[in-house]
Amino acid sequence: MRKQVGTLIVITGSMFAGKSEELIRQVRRALYARKKVQVFKSALDNRWDSAAIATHNGVRFEAIPVSSSAEMERLIEPDTEVIAIEEIQFFDEGVVNLCNRWANEGRTVIAAGLDQDFRGQPFGFMPILLALADEVVKLRAICARCGQPASKTQRLVDGRPASWDEPTILIGAAEKYEARCRRCHRVLNAPRNGHRRARRAHHIPTVEAAGQQERLF
């Protein structure tokens, strides 16, 4: 058992809110404090190149690309004190219990990811991860249309707002996605009961308690 009490920190918000910059800031602090740090990113995130976290303002940080939570679990070293994960929403939902378990072991886990999809709906397992977090850093961008604080990600296809039924593919160049405030965010063909319908579609997994080692999902 480590002396340190573990912590799960989740950095969230829309695209262009500065989540990567905040993750990098926290990783740099851990490195200054001479902690052993491992940084992971989703292999799906192919912005710029495969071995570095790239942020929209060009800051880069070395990170290990992984395609699943199981792969990340295999690569973690026993003496790693701080684990940072970029674009966590792209992982399988096993990552929720993995982060929780690492925190229970006394490690610091810093995870950055989108809280909502382009429809403005909760993104996959992110509501569960946010509920389990010891600390949530929720950041806002600036609305690309009106300049107000923005908490939504607008998806544009050929310059027009994307339709509700289009698949949730979220890695994108700046011309396909932009930050929008509630007033300027548009989703074509959105059902009136969209939120309830989307929630029913989600599988809400059971989360393991501290001390339990087996995976429940």
Ligand SMILES: [Zn+2]
């Ligand atoms: Zn706006």
